[in-house]
Every structure is written in C-alpha cells, then in structure tokens.
Amino acid sequence: MRILIADDHDLLRDTLIAFLSAEDSLETESAATLDEAVTRIKRDDPYNLVLLDYKMPGMAGLDSLRKVLDMEGGQRVALISGEATREIAEQALEMGAAGFIPKTLPAKSLVNAVKFMAMGEQYAPIDFMKAPDEAEVHPLAQRLTPRENDVLKALTAGKSNKEIARDLGITEPTIKLHMKTLYRKLGVNNRTQAAMVARDEGLY
Structure with missing residues (x-):
C-alpha cells in the first residue's frame, strides 16, 4: 500500500515515515506543503x-x-x-475523509489506523471524538438548559438575582423566569430548596 505523508514538521514526518516504512506492506512518500502534496498526487x-x-x-x-x-x-x-477540534474532525468525516488522526496517537495505534484507512475503512479515535461533556454529564444537569445550569450554580453560591443578572449579562426579570422554570424542574418552591437539591445531588 502506498502512503503519502504531507506534514511540514520534519521530525514528526520523519518519525511517521520510519514507523510506517517498518511495515512490509507499506510504502511511504512525503511532502512538506499542500502544493507539494498535490504535485506528487498528480505525478506519482x-x-x-x-x-x-x-x-x-x-x-x-x-x-x-x-x-x-x-x-x-x-x-x-x-x-x-495536533490542533484540530472534534468539530473539525466530524466535518472532515462527513465530507468523506478516510479519517482523522490526532498527533498524540501512540505510534502503534497510528500504524494500525493508517492500515485501516488504506484498506477502505474510516477511522477516528473514540476518545477524541467523544466530547468531554458527553463522557460525564450529571443526571440533574441533563434536565436543565445551559442557562438554567448557570443560574442554579450562581444561586447555590449564594448570589442574588441582581448579581446573577449582572454576571450573565441578562435582566433581572429574565432571571426570575429562569428561576420559575428551575423550581418546576427541580420540584422545589424557592431558591434555598433549589440550592439544597443541587448540593445534595452533588452537582455544585
């Protein structure tokens, strides 16, 4: 299988080539810029x-x-x-890319990923593609909107409606509306009870 590695970091590129070339089934070439890669694809x-x-x-x-x-x-x-986000990786896969490899991937895993993709499969490491907030979301937080979570965290810290409104950049009447919805979802009647529920559940 023929692999073209296009990367401008000499050390990383040479390291990848060394690992991949050690595999009998892989033949590697390299490029340091996109233009060079395009030329090689056309010519080789x-x-x-x-x-x-x-x-x-x-x-x-x-x-x-x-x-x-x-x-x-x-x-x-x-x-x-080494910099692209999970969102970029997801978009790349949706566009039809063979996969996404973070530069933090161990060498052995990288070689296996390259083989996997060269044989026609699509690859992306599960740990990278799983968002941190998807990994461990508190059951109570899942029932609330992001803004309701912000309000609950603030009131648990003992802040007044005025302070919460200032911190979140919204009006006090809006805070009161969020409070009302928050109380209904938590099954409580006031801010003290809401704070107690958050603390008892280990959310804040």
Whole structure:
C-alpha cells in the first residue's frame, strides 16, 4: 500500500515515515506543503492513502481537504493534526475523509489506523471524538438548559438575582423566569430548596 505523508514538521514526518516504512506492506512518500502534496498526487503512482497535516503551509482548512478529495486518482485522504477540534474532525468525516488522526496517537495505534484507512475503512479515535461533556454529564444537569445550569450554580453560591443578572449579562426579570422554570424542574418552591437539591445531588 502506498502512503503519502504531507506534514511540514520534519521530525514528526520523519518519525511517521520510519514507523510506517517498518511495515512490509507499506510504502511511504512525503511532502512538506499542500502544493507539494498535490504535485506528487498528480505525478506519482496512485496512493492508497494521503495524510494531510491540517496546519501545514498551503492548507486552507477543510477547503483544502475538499480539493484533495476531489482530485483524480481515487486516493483516500485523512487529516492529521495536533490542533484540530472534534468539530473539525466530524466535518472532515462527513465530507468523506478516510479519517482523522490526532498527533498524540501512540505510534502503534497510528500504524494500525493508517492500515485501516488504506484498506477502505474510516477511522477516528473514540476518545477524541467523544466530547468531554458527553463522557460525564450529571443526571440533574441533563434536565436543565445551559442557562438554567448557570443560574442554579450562581444561586447555590449564594448570589442574588441582581448579581446573577449582572454576571450573565441578562435582566433581572429574565432571571426570575429562569428561576420559575428551575423550581418546576427541580420540584422545589424557592431558591434555598433549589440550592439544597443541587448540593445534595452533588452537582455544585
């Protein structure tokens, strides 16, 4: 399988090539810019997989990913990055990318991911793709809107409606509306009871 690694960090690129080249089934080439990668794709024998660094010279984010995906040759394209967010990775996969590899991925896992993608599968590490707030969301917090959670946290800290309104940048009447909804959802009658529920449930 032929792999093109396009990354402007010499050390990382050379390290990736060393690990991948150690595999008998993988043949690797490299590029340091998007233009160089595009030239190689046009000129070289077809690649099974192209790894594009999300931040290398010439890259214009997902627009450049689309450009390489649309090139002739039928190569599969994956993003590799130390900075891209989960949202960017999700968008890349939706666009048809072969996968997303964080630069923090252990070498052995990276080699396996490359093989996986080169064979036609789509790859993204589960831990990276799972948002922190999806991993551990308090059951009580799930019942409230983000703003209601903000209000509950503030009143649990002993703040007045006026202080909460100032901190959140909204009016006191709006705070009172949030309080009313909050009381109904928590099954309480006042702010003291609401704070007690939050504390008893271990939310704040």
